[in-house]
Amino acid sequence: MSSNQAAPAPSLLANRFVQSILVSTLFLQIGIWVRNIAILLYVKEMTHDNAFAVSLISVAEYAPIFIFSFIGGTFADRWRPKRTMVGCDLLSAGSILGILVALTYGSWKVVFFATLVSSILSQFSQPAGMKLFKLHVPEHLVQKGMSVYQTLFAVFMIFGPVVGMFVFQTYGIKTSIGIMGIAFLLSAASLSFLPRDRREQEEKQTTQVLADMKAGFRYIRNNVILRKLGGSFFAVGLGFGLIQPMGIFLITERLGRPDSDLQWFSLINGVAMIAGGVLAMGFASKVSPQKLLTFSMVIVSLTIIAMGLSTSYGLTLGLQFVSGLAFPCINIGINTMMMKNTEDSFVGRVNGILSPLFTGSMVVMMLFAGGISDAFSLAAVYVLGGSFVLAGSAVLVPLLKLKTVHVMPTPQEKAAGN
The missing domain is CATH 1.20.1250.20 (MFS general substrate transporter like domains)
Structure with missing residues (x-):
């Protein structure tokens, strides 16, 4: 659907792009909240409530925003957005497998990389999602679409910690990390239903990244x-x-x-x-x-x-x-x-x-x-x-x-x- 076409308000949730993005966001929020709560509780448990170790979780989450946000945004404008989002989710899921192996045979400290890797990749996928929103949602429905998106985030602010705590306390850190990986795979599967990328976007690139x-x-x-x-x-x-x-x-x-x-x-x-x-x-x-x-x-x-x-x-x-x-x-x-x-x-x-x-x-x-x-x-x-x-x-x-x-x-x- 072109952003220049008029459409009635009820068409928002009938939009194929909106449906795919909302389902993808649902899976991602489940994975992210399970990750955040499980890693927080696990690090507190392993370090006996060491404040510095707990603060490193926030460093792993926020540091990539400063380092990779503009880089990710630049490449989001150069690459095909659907491929970028699906690729980032698959890479995140793949990294989870490596973290689980390292957690089993190596140090517990690799859990920090679960946050770090997904945070880095989100700096590429998030602007790509914004670009797809711009391309596929009619302009007069953009604000309403953002309202639906924010409501979904608000729902998880209440129920996300509950879900994360239940999973960790019931099944432990390995299952929690595994659920995060499954959530990324389901998100990638949801995004596969998005309309095809426009090939001309990539073909036009003649300038340098800088x-x-x-x-x-x-x-x-x-x-x-x-x-x-x-x-x-x-x-x-x-x-x-x-x-x-x-x-x-x-x-x-x-x-x-x-x-x-x-x-x-x-x-x-x-x-x-x-x-x-x-x-x-x-x-x-x-x-x-x-x-x-x-x-x-x-x-x-x-x-x-x-x-x-x-x-x-x-x-x-x-x-x-x-x-x-x-x-x-x-x-x-x-x-x-x-x-x-x-x-x-x-x-x-x-x-x-x-x-x-x-x-x-x-x-x-x-x-x-x-x-x-x-x-x-x-x-x-x-x-x-x-x-x-x-x-x-x-x-x-x-x-x-x-x-x-x-x-x-x-x-x-x-x-x-x-």
Whole structure:
């Protein structure tokens, strides 16, 4: 189905591409959550709760984003996207077999590679998936498609840890890793039903990889909407990085509750995110992505500030629900704006440049969150974090006057690809 063809709203789930991607995502989420929880519990068990060893899991998960995100995005623009996604899933499944052999006859420390390898390969498959979304989903259904996608992620935020813990505690680490491999194989099988790649995409490639990378930066520099989106990405990452490590202290220090109450905040947040994704599906075609993104960021920023100032348990839970309700709209708005304002041939590189802006700023601020809390107060951390998110929404305000955020590429942007 061409992105230029008109189609009624109900056609979204009838779209062959959407069906395949959702089934693939379902299997991947099962595998990823089983992996995350099983490896976390296994490393804690083998190291007797060594904090440094546990932190290496996050390093294995996030480090590839900085190193391989833009490289993966560049190759996603050069390679056939369907072949790239299927190949990455098959390589991930193959690596799992090697890890299982090493786990049986070698060191338990190879479990770190299960996270590292799949994280590296996802930097190639994820932008390829975005490119396929751009090619096969009608433009007026993109925002609704993103809503369905985010709702599926929200569902696993609630049930993923439960499934992962059950598998590990019942069957152990080897079965957990094996399930991850099977999940990747099932994902690859689901993706095989996607429409064939267009062969001309590969045949057109005459430039060097380095030239393609430079063209990606020029493309964003010459596109005012993508520049503002990048600035907003960066600010939101700063805000989320400050508050993410502080959630447990908000409960124990600010509210004076036991740390076990963190599960209720996680549950409330997950339920709210599911509800937010479902609601976004209902009004996705009625609200422009820039308005959806800007106003949801304002709501999230204000709830973050209010949570930092609140000393009421009930009020803070309510604010957590409101924040979770709005959060999916941030992801939906960002991805929709990115795809609607990027040419097919640049989707991978744009995604590869913008995504590390968020992750990088978030990880950096995580390092400073504890120090800021010690130097000032926990409330100050939340106020500052909320202020960063609010600043990110302010960057997008000039876009609100546009009736539709979808522009034809300027001559300079076209030249960027030459």
